[in-house]
């Protein structure tokens with residue numbers, strides 16, 4: 001009897017191993033393309049210094065959200081440069097039309113200042129003047145009003161999915177909030193640190209290069225989100241000045257995903273929503289989210305010796321190095337570990 005049982009167990013194992021699929025799905029990665037860490041940058045205000053800041057980022061592969069005041073006269077000079085920035089993988093975010101700002105930021109002030117023209121009007125200005133499909137990011141002028149739920153609701157109602165704050169500038173609260181992950185409330189979102197000289201009503205700046213770089217190193221080692229902000233008018237320019245020297249330290253690293261803030265927050269929701277179901281040898285991937293807003297890709301990990309084919313087209317292998325996009329289809333392999341990055345809408349096969 002025992003021998004019969006052993007035989008049947010053996011037979012079951014034999015059948016099971018024959019039936020083992022050649023490709024096995026093991027899960028979604030935390031960051032796109034199984035990156036080790038994320039770098040995101042934001043810059044504030046419409047000034048003539050914006051192009052110099054974006055030029056410096058482009059020399060080091062940093063991707064940023066560029067927050068502008070769309071009713072400023074200086075915008076006439078900036079729009080052409082911003083259109084190029086969108087093509088280069090940056091994001092244009094709204095910093096309102098006219099930068100309303102007042103201390104203390106009472107409920108009464110915020111209720112009056114946060115008009116439809118400031119919130120939805122600035123969004124429409126960006127959509128009209130750039131090829132960006134959506135305006136994901138808002139930034140509170142002077143950090144005012146970020147804490148009020150009724151204001152956050154107005155921002156969300158205009159289609160923004162993240163709103164960056166600037167906390168307690170008068171007491172240097174804005175310098176190193178040290179948030180190295182997603183904000184619990186995306187409409188009152190902090191960041192890792194400021195990278196700029198003294199400006200505004202702040203007692204000091206945060207421009208000591210060794211300290212700036214050490215903070216990045218700490219966040220990078222933790223595999224987290226290094227999220228830094230600057231005002232281009234409070235920077236020094238030139239390859240050896242603190243801003244570009246910091247960009248050089250953090251830029252062009254293999255295993256780092258460089259992405260603007262809005263697409264990063266969109267990625268969080270897209271990744272969570274993405275479904276993958278195996279149907280025989282195929283995998284169907286889908287998301288219920290609006291692809292105009294959630295237009296990025298998600299990375300699915302497999303064990304396979306075969307290569308991926310997505311919606312009938314072989315997926316290209318990505319060369320190692322910094323990842324500077326949030327869309328597209330590509331794969332990367334280490335032995336049998338395979339990371340397939342695709343828009344979550346279609347059919348994935350392995351051949």
Ligand SMILES: [Zn+2]
Nearest residue numbers: 044045141142
């Ligand atoms: Zn501002």
